[in-house]
Amino acid sequence: MNPRLTRQELLRRGAAGGALLAFPSLLAACGGGDGGSESSGELKDVLNFENWPYYMDTKETRTAAGLTGPTTLEQFDQEKGIKVNYYEGIDSNDGYFAKIQGQLSQGQGIGRDIIVATDNSQFPSLYVSEEYVQKLDKSLIPNFANLIDAQQSPGFDPDRSYSLPWLTGIDGIGWNEELTGGPVTSMTQLFTDPKLKGKVTLLTEMADTLGLVLIDNGDDPTDVSDEAFDRAIKSVQDALDAGQILKFTGNDYGPPLARGDFAACVAWSGDLAQLVLENENLKWAVPEKGGIIWTDNMFIPLGGSVPTASTYMNFVYDPKIAAQIALGTGYISSVKGVKDEALKLDPKAGSNELVFPSDQTLANLHMNDPNMVSNADFITTWQSVKGQ
Amino acid sequence: MTTAVETITPRSRVGVAARTWGFVKRHALTVYALLAVVYLILPIAVVILFSFNAPKSNFNYVWQGFTLDNWITWDEPLGISDAVVTSLEVGFLATIVATALGTLIALAIVRHRFRGRGATNLLVFLPMSTPEIVLGASLLTLFINTTAVFQLGFVTIFIAHVMFIVSFVVVTVKARLIGFDRHLEEAAMDLGANEVTTFRKVTFPLIAPAMLAAALLGFALSIDDFVITYFNAGSQTQTFPLYVWVTAQRALPPQINVVASAIFLVAIALALGNVFWQYRTAKRSQGAT
Amino acid sequence: MGSFFHQHPRLTPYLLLLPGMAWLGFFFLIPLGYLGYQSLESGTYGNFEFTWEFSNFTNAFTDYREQLFRSFLYAGVATTVALLLSYPLVYWIAFRAGPWRNLFLLFIVAPFFVTYLVRTLAWLSILNDQGPVIGFLRDIHVLGADEGLLYSTFAVIAGITYNFFPFMALPLYVSLEQIDPRLLEAAKDLYASSTQAFLRVTLPLSAPGIVAGTLLTFIPAAGDFINAALLGTTQQTMIGNVIQAKFLTSLDYPTAASLSFILMAMILVALLVYARVVGTEKLTG
Numbered sequence: 025m026n027p028r029l030t031r032q033e034l035l036r037r038g039a040a041g042g043a044l045l046a047f048p049s050l051l052a053a054c055g056g057g058d059g060g061s062e063s064s065g066e067l068k069d070v071l072n073f074e075n076w077p078y079y080m081d082t083k084e085t086r087t088a089a090g091l092t093g094p095t096t097l098e099q100f101d102q103e104k105g106i107k108v109n110y111y112e113g114i115d116s117n118d119g120y121f122a123k124i125q126g127q128l129s130q131g132q133g134i135g136r137d138i139i140v141a142t143d144n145s146q147f148p149s150l151y152v153s154e155e156y157v158q159k160l161d162k163s164l165i166p167n168f169a170n171l172i173d174a175q176q177s178p179g180f181d182p183d184r185s186y187s188l189p190w191l192t193g194i195d196g197i198g199w200n201e202e203l204t205g206g207p208v209t210s211m212t213q214l215f216t217d218p219k220l221k222g223k224v225t226l227l228t229e230m231a232d233t234l235g236l237v238l239i240d241n242g243d244d245p246t247d248v249s250d251e252a253f254d255r256a257i258k259s260v261q262d263a264l265d266a267g268q269i270l271k272f273t274g275n276d277y278g279p280p281l282a283r284g285d286f287a288a289c290v291a292w293s294g295d296l297a298q299l300v301l302e303n304e305n306l307k308w309a310v311p312e313k314g315g316i317i318w319t320d321n322m323f324i325p326l327g328g329s330v331p332t333a334s335t336y337m338n339f340v341y342d343p344k345i346a347a348q349i350a351l352g353t354g355y356i357s358s359v360k361g362v363k364d365e366a367l368k369l370d371p372k373a374g375s376n377e378l379v380f381p382s383d384q385t386l387a388n389l390h391m392n393d394p395n396m397v398s399n400a401d402f403i404t405t406w407q408s409v410k411g412q
Numbered sequence: 413m414t415t416a417v418e419t420i421t422p423r424s425r426v427g428v429a430a431r432t433w434g435f436v437k438r439h440a441l442t443v444y445a446l447l448a449v450v451y452l453i454l455p456i457a458v459v460i461l462f463s464f465n466a467p468k469s470n471f472n473y474v475w476q477g478f479t480l481d482n483w484i485t486w487d488e489p490l491g492i493s494d495a496v497v498t499s500l501e502v503g504f505l506a507t508i509v510a511t512a513l514g515t516l517i518a519l520a521i522v523r524h525r526f527r528g529r530g531a532t533n534l535l536v537f538l539p540m541s542t543p544e545i546v547l548g549a550s551l552l553t554l555f556i557n558t559t560a561v562f563q564l565g566f567v568t569i570f571i572a573h574v575m576f577i578v579s580f581v582v583v584t585v586k587a588r589l590i591g592f593d594r595h596l597e598e599a600a601m602d603l604g605a606n607e608v609t610t611f612r613k614v615t616f617p618l619i620a621p622a623m624l625a626a627a628l629l630g631f632a633l634s635i636d637d638f639v640i641t642y643f644n645a646g647s648q649t650q651t652f653p654l655y656v657w658v659t660a661q662r663a664l665p666p667q668i669n670v671v672a673s674a675i676f677l678v679a680i681a682l683a684l685g686n687v688f689w690q691y692r693t694a695k696r697s698q699g700a701t
Numbered sequence: 702m703g704s705f706f707h708q709h710p711r712l713t714p715y716l717l718l719l720p721g722m723a724w725l726g727f728f729f730l731i732p733l734g735y736l737g738y739q740s741l742e743s744g745t746y747g748n749f750e751f752t753w754e755f756s757n758f759t760n761a762f763t764d765y766r767e768q769l770f771r772s773f774l775y776a777g778v779a780t781t782v783a784l785l786l787s788y789p790l791v792y793w794i795a796f797r798a799g800p801w802r803n804l805f806l807l808f809i810v811a812p813f814f815v816t817y818l819v820r821t822l823a824w825l826s827i828l829n830d831q832g833p834v835i836g837f838l839r840d841i842h843v844l845g846a847d848e849g850l851l852y853s854t855f856a857v858i859a860g861i862t863y864n865f866f867p868f869m870a871l872p873l874y875v876s877l878e879q880i881d882p883r884l885l886e887a888a889k890d891l892y893a894s895s896t897q898a899f900l901r902v903t904l905p906l907s908a909p910g911i912v913a914g915t916l917l918t919f920i921p922a923a924g925d926f927i928n929a930a931l932l933g934t935t936q937q938t939m940i941g942n943v944i945q946a947k948f949l950t951s952l953d954y955p956t957a958a959s960l961s962f963i964l965m966a967m968i969l970v971a972l973l974v975y976a977r978v979v980g981t982e983k984l985t986g
Contacts, residue, residue, distance in 0.1 A: 077661060111647075113658055114658070132556065136647060150746070270934060275661045278663065284829065285851060444789050452812060456823070517717065530985075540920045550739075587872045587912070628871065629810065635816075679811065680804070684804060
């Protein structure tokens with residue numbers, strides 16, 4: 025092949041390359057699809073609900089919790105005649121967002137009426153600010169009044185126009201007592217105890233890990249200043265440099281912890297309840313200085329049916345239903361009166377502080393600052409700590 | 413080979429050490445091959461073992477006790493059978509199409525000199541150099557902008573898989589075509605066969621093992637793909653790797669082990685059947701001579 | 702139809718290429734063009750603007766040089782190990798396995814049927830600190846009393862090697878399988894020892910397979926992220942992890958896109974160097 029490009033060839037290739045660059049933007053311009061939002065409108069007889077796995081009561085979990093009768097989804101069908109197609113496709117907030125944001129940005133529906141996102145990530149704010157979600161029809165949600173006070177006005181949705189909490193969990197410290205020799209009660213201990221050197225893991229999610237570190241440093245996790253953030257980062261970086269931290273894990277820390285790959289880690293309340301059945305040396309506790317509480321919220325994406333979704337939300341905000349869901353999943357509900365209902369159904373389970381926390385317990389738990397999780401600089405700094 | 417000059421050493425003089433060494437040399441390769449297979453299959457053995465486990469919790473990694481329950485209730489987890497069926501269907505279809513397309517490209521590159529040959533050769537390497545996450549996401553953008561033609565679902569997964577498998581087929585088949593002895597084809601054409609007949613009766617049978625190897629690789633790629641499928645599956649379709657990934661975020665039910673073991677065992681059974689069939693055809697041709 | 706090819710020999714290559722390249726052209730090049738467009742954007746999510754932002758490339762390269770080179774190192778080591786491990790196995794399958802060869806080829810790809818996550822979790826159980834393998838290695842003092850194999854550079858490279866094994870083995874098989882055993886007989890007839898026969902007959906004839914296997918292993922391995930994510934620590938992050946994080950968490954699509962192009966460019970450069978070293982005819986015939 026002739027190595028020297030003639031002028032004609034150069035022009036031709038340049039034009040081709042330019043066309044290649046221009047073509048996609050033309051595509052983007054003529055996009056818009058035909059799946060436009062059919063927001064208001066009639067009640068449908070099918071609800072498409074996308075959720076995290078293990079986040080709904082099932083026959084097995086109900087039996088284990090001492091509940092009888094059909095699942096809440098089946099009860100909804102019986103009561104309202106609306107069948108729920110329940111999907112457990114949310115593996116992570118960021119992964120799921122990446123998957124659906126393209127269609128939502130073009131105004132296309134994604135085939136779902138309800139999706140769920142965690143408030144300790146940037147995504148609830150993004151869903152609202154980018155207008156990827158629709159407003160609830162509160163006229164169809166009289167049970168809205170049952171929403172607990174603490175959840176009335178989150179940073180990403182101050183009027184609760186777009187979302188309602190689904191379930192809540194707690195970040196704490198999990199450890200393998202056989203390997204640690206005793207309880208692990210603070211992040212400081214995680215970071216400095218020589219017995220734990222190289223046997224500690226942290227969660228990759230910034231809000232989970234840094235939230236606990238902020239509390240440990242005496243800072244307020246609900247309102248994070250730049251200095252407080254830097255202090256928290258420094259604590260983590262120092263521990264990393266000292267070889268104290270083995271690695272950052274996603275949600276899959278359970279089996280390695282139980283197997284003994286590491287001795288202690290940041291962990292959620294729900295997971296450890298299961299793991300203890302496999303290895304009774306596993307323990308979990310909220311750090312003495314305080315823990316972080318996070319909440320998954322229901323949203324109605326573009327293209328979803330607002331009346332149908334709102335009807336479902338109203339259904340699950342009945343304390344009787346909410347109690348069953350909490351008992352059947354092991355996570356905390358945001359519905360008033362849920363503890364009383366739970367005690368009626370199963371006195372023992374109803375007094376589980378981790379699923380039905382008392383006000384005293386709640387006083388030691390804090391939410392993340394929504395500004396922190398959406399702050400691009402904070403995110404970049406956190407990523408570089410993790411080597412990304 | 414002995415010559416008249418060589419003396420014949422009595423067997424007892426050869427010595428045990430030398431004989432053992434001869435034995436080792438002859439069989440070392442076989443032993444190595446078996447060890448290599450153990451290395452490859454060891455995790456699968458663990459997977460099969462734990463499909464019979466009776467875990468006390470959602471997590472399945474400590475041996476608690478033997479049970480057949482998981483195999484009986486294999487379909488219990490929501491959506492698992494659909495995911496497996498979709499994976500297999502996409503796998504077979506995409507492999508067949510990609511193998512055909514890739515073989516044609518390989519033939520063109522190796523056997524013909526044409527303008528753009530070098531560029532084509534390089535272009536083939538681009539899809540496998542592109543990180544899957546941006547490739548998958550960009551392909552999704554294409555599909556989103558062409559919803560009149562492409563609805564997210566089985567079809568888009570199929571399209572995506574063919575796209576990234578083709579390159580692997582091209583490179584694999586090329587390895588066979590380079591150094592292919594063209595004299596056989598020339599002889600066939602001298603005897604009056606045209607291009608198509610020559611291909612059918614001479615070329616194709618000779619490159620078939622390479623195409624099979626490429627197809628095997630392609631199928632493995634398709635059935636294991638996660639990232640590209642994640643972005644292009646849409647809201648209604650699930651493949652097995654996607655299913656595993658999502659459930660793994662909390663805990664993998666033992667039924668996942670059951671399904672994975674079943675796929676493996678069926679494949680092995682088919683291969684064993686193939687061995688048996690080859691023995692029989694070999695025997696028959698021996699008997700015929 | 703045969704006479705058509707006979708009368709239009711010049712068209713033949715283009716017709717052969719057409720279906721496959723059309724597929725790639727539409728479903729790969731167009732998305733790639735879009736990726737190129739993204740790589741020259743600037744701004745934040747929701748407000749990206751096309752500004753011919755070439756600084757994305759220079760910044761990305763400077764910031765993530767370490768991960769880029771680390772990826773090439775890991776991929777290179779894994780490819781070499783895969784070649785050394787698979788060659789004897791594939792040789793045995795091609796020359797000694799007889800009717801069992803298809804079964805053994807299946808064994809090579811079988812790990813892929815159980816999905817990446819399942820097989821990696823199985824390895825994690827086999828190799829975990831409390832398990833028998835590590836216990837044994839500690840007993841024979843290959844490992845210190847407190848040492849393990851997981852969550853280390855060794856684990857990441859071992860993971861890449863294991864997971865890309867078929868990509869090396871199958872192309873190798875393709876070229877070894879076609880070697881006529883009579884060539885080896887002839888060599889022996891000419892007084893060659895088995896070693897000489899191997900080095901002078903088998904090895905050169907398998908060169909196209911070695912090249913193909915090397916490329917099919919190295920190139921995708923360089924962009925891999927999942928082995929480093931599951932088996933490594935922050936010291937082992939590869940460029941794939943960075944691109945993943947930029948895309949998913951930082952929502953920094955321009956940087957993710959430009960890093961992808963930088964990776965592709967580096968791979969192409971490595972490819973051209975490799976082609977020069979082994980001779981381009983091994984790549985094109």
